Amino acid sequence: MNVEGKVVCVTGASGYIASWIVKLLLQRGYTVRATVRDPNDQKKTEHLLALDGAEERLSLFKANLLEEGSFEHAIDGCEAVFHTASPVLLTAEDPQAELIEPAVKGTLNVLKTCVKMSSVKRVILTSSMAAVIAHASPTGPNGVVDETMFSDPSFCEQRKQWYALSKTLAEDEACKFAKANEMDLIVMNPGLVIGPILQPTLNFSVAVVVELTKGKDPFMSKSYRFVDVRDVSLAHIKALETPSANGRYIIDGPVIATLKDIEKVLREFVPDLCIGDDKNNEDIDLDLVTYKVSVEKVKTLGIEFTPTETSLRDTVFSLQEKCLL
Template identity: 85%
Template sequence: MNGGGNIVCVTGASGYIASWIVKLLLIRGYTVRATVRDPNDQKKTDHLLALDGAKERLKLFKANLLEEGSFDHAVDGCEAVFHTASPVTLTVDDPQAELIDPAVKGTLNVLKTCTKMSSVKRVIVTSSIAAVVAHVSVIGPNSLVDETMFSNPNFCEEKKQWYALSKTLAEDAAWKFAKANEIDMIVMNPGLVIGPLLQPTLNLSVDVVVDLTKGKDPFMSKHYRFVDVRDVALAHIKAFETPSANGRYIIDGPVVVTLNDIEKVLREFFPDLCIGDDDKNHVDMKLDLVTYKVCVEKVRSLGIEFTPTETTLRDTVLSLKEKSLL
């Protein structure tokens, strides 16, 4: 299916994943209405306006997650809404105000707008693997993580995992609202997303790669699982374009890579790189959780073929260098 003539909305369009969704939608012929907090903030919008097809088929709209009705104008007349807008940060002073309210109220705000617009056929919400894997039972190397699993809000709160809590509560509220209002909603649950940046600034997940190129091991973990931002963006679009698509989709790297694997790839660019593999870093192996197996059959059924991790890492570094972020 091609998007010729279809009008869709992307919320939080200047973000990392959202920018790629906008780029791929434009390539596929869609007309895109993109919401941003401030359409006049060039640092947040120039990279969108520079995309192929943007002149003809991209329009920016001002909207705020906490302002009820502020998405109405952008969504009116759209067939699909890709709701990606949600704060991404791991360090907060006030989790409620900085993460939970914008995530939960923002999602409900967008969904309420969708119930008012008869044009909207399907809503695709960007959640996170953080809304899947944070719970009391330890997930070990033989555990299989799939779409039936939900993070436990009490566990998130107890462990002060505020980002996971915001994603879990927002997704839970979204499902309840969608069921009550008969919205055709699909939720995407990406893992740790890396790959080339379209925006000029660093985002949280790609910052992990910056740390690794400096020989740091940001998660104190011997194992990493990465997924390519281009695969994640395409999966969002396929979820709209595939009539039988439904429920949740985990989009995570099917392969676990070790610090040594990562170092091998990065050495091409940084010949004298040594990533800290000192055992004292790995005392708290509770954090070494990504050794679980993840079921990606469901997202593969949308026609997603995963980009090899080496390619993604390479492309990430090239992009960071090009943008002078390294």
């Protein structure tokens, strides 16, 4: 596919998945306009400016999710927009201000700008598995989760799952808006993302691996389903490059890794590691991880999944390299 001269925008570009999307877009020859909250914050931008092709084809733009119209400058003239910007917090003192408003208002702010710009042909929204699996009727160990399932906002509220609520409401509003405005919107729903980090600081999902290397079981779930950041970002780009792509795409680890599997890989790096799985885990809903996930749809984009073992190894290598372990 000849992408020469194609201009695309990535919002929240300093984030974990977004940084990889920028890296792969530059590798493929796209011209990228990346939005960040503060282009002068070197900690947030240095790793982007150091990417191959950045000097020639990457420009940074200041934009704020809650500031109406602040994305116009970046999006004007772009053929596609990857909207990844959204806060990732599992606990919040003020969920409305810290999570829900930036996620929902920010998404609508970006989509409204996309509608204004006649150049924009397709928008790819980064949602989450949190917008798929948080509901009262668990699938059971043999149930299959697919793109037809949606999290239930009232269930999220009852359980105080504010992050899931923010992603669910943002995706729902985005889809309604896209339908009303005949917009070509594609939604990506990644699970717990690990793999090498480009940014200099720890993000939420990779911090889970740091906890595991310390012998902790951060979600107290005895098993984890990981998906590689390189697969997730490539899926976003394939969703742009595949004309027939449509709707939602679940991109989650097809395989469940037990604590023993994880420990086996991590022992290479931490020889005396022992992850305690004898904790009292009775109140944890194991259903959260043991369901099956259908990744057939995302495979139609040409995505092949990186083995969990490789992802874990590469995560730890990357953390060591950045002195974060």
